[in-house]
Amino acid sequence: MFHLDRIPNKHPDEKVVLFLRRQWFAWAGIVVGACLLLAVPTMITFYFWETISAWLSMPAIGPLVVVIASMYVLCVWLFSFLEFTDYYLDTWVITTHRVINIEQKGLFNRVASELHLAAVQDVTSDVQGIVHTFFDYGNVFIQTAAELERFALKDIERPEKVKELIIKLVDEDKKRHAKSVVAGVVEGSKMI
Amino acid sequence: MIPDISTFMIPLWYLLIPYGIFLLFFFVYVGFNLYHLLRFGTYGIGLYAITALFLAGTTMLVAVSYTLLSPYDWTASVSFADFFVRFNATRFFPGI
Numbered sequence: 587m588f589h590l591d592r593i594p595n596k597h598p599d600e601k602v603v604l605f606l607r608r609q610w611f612a613w614a615g616i617v618v619g620a621c622l623l624l625a626v627p628t629m630i631t632f633y634f635w636e637t638i639s640a641w642l643s644m645p646a647i648g649p650l651v652v653v654i655a656s657m658y659v660l661c662v663w664l665f666s667f668l669e670f671t672d673y674y675l676d677t678w679v680i681t682t683h684r685v686i687n688i689e690q691k692g693l694f695n696r697v698a699s700e701l702h703l704a705a706v707q708d709v710t711s712d713v714q715g716i717v718h719t720f721f722d723y724g725n726v727f728i729q730t731a732a733e734l735e736r737f738a739l740k741d742i743e744r745p746e747k748v749k750e751l752i753i754k755l756v757d758e759d760k761k762r763h764a765k766s767v768v769a770g771v772v773e774g775s776k777m778i
Numbered sequence: 779m780i781p782d783i784s785t786f787m788i789p790l791w792y793l794l795i796p797y798g799i800f801l802l803f804f805f806v807y808v809g810f811n812l813y814h815l816l817r818f819g820t821y822g823i824g825l826y827a828i829t830a831l832f833l834a835g836t837t838m839l840v841a842v843s844y845t846l847l848s849p850y851d852w853t854a855s856v857s858f859a860d861f862f863v864r865f866n867a868t869r870f871f872p873g874i
Contacts, residue, residue, distance in 0.1 A: 587816065587817070587818075587819060587820070587821045587825070588818060588819065588820045588821065589820075589821045590820065590821070605820070645790070645854065645856050646790070646856040648850065649790055649793050649847065649850045649852070650793060652843075652846050652847055652850075653793050653794075653796075653797045653847070655846075656797070656843035656846065656847070657797065657800050659839060659843075660800075660801075660804055660839055660840070660843070661804075663835060663836065663839055664804060664807055664808065664811075664836075667811055667832050667835075668807070668811055670828075671811050671814055671815055674815070674819065674828065675814060675815075675818050675819065677820060688818075690814070690818070693810050693811075693814065694810075696818065
């Protein structure tokens with residue numbers, strides 16, 4: 587289990603500032619899709635109930651229909667929850683020192699990457715479309731000097747605020763580094 | 779000499795074989811899903827609620843499936859004649 591107070595390689599003075607997932611539309615779509623896949627056959631069953639109840643009373647057709655229906659419902663349930671797990675395990679953790687991106691790409695395929703705030707060059711937020719604008723969700727892109735040039739936080743809520751927060755944290759990180767460099771120089775000159 | 783397939787009797791429990799294989803794969807994937815949730819999920823009440831919902835839903839659906847399948851006599855046999863040869867549109871589509 588991932589504990590927010592026990593993140594890996596934690597610095598002594600590092601604190602978690604924000605924990606993000608994709609906006610709720612992602613899991614709402616899964617729920618709506620599952621409901622439709624279950625509701626349509628149910629409505630067809632009720633509409634043709636006379637025919638289907640005749641089939642269910644037959645010695646061979648009845649068990650076959652029940653077995654197929656059971657398999658269908660269990661499949662819809664399982665695949666919906668697999669998709670939900672995929673959504674649920676995609677997270678971003680913003681701390682005072684870094685941004686951690688954990689992306690679950692299906693079962694047994696997980697990508698976790700870290701970006702230290704010192705490597706951030708530019709932060710951009712992006713909200714496109716009527717729905718995104720009304721519900722205030724979109725993407726935040728972090729341009730870096732690292733090997734992975736662009737970090738993307740996709741479909742997150744309040745991307746503008748997240749962008750401003752990251753910029754503020756980057757500034758604070760730079761000041762912290764400047765202080766530690768000055769402290770190191772002073773220490774060094776004392777030793778001389 | 780071509781055998782008369784209309785007299786072949788098939789035990790009804792043969793239908794449970796593919797269903798059993800399906801259930802095996804189903805439970806394996808349920809296990810995979812639970813493993814991912816518990817191993818990589820973020821600690822908190824939300825994770826426990828989702829895991830409980832998933833387990834409860836799975837148990838309920840399997841129980842309902844069992845309840846719907848249990849009234850049938852799976853030890854009985856059916857013949858092709860019952861299904862194919864004596865196909866009767868009125869019998870299959872009453873009300874038409």
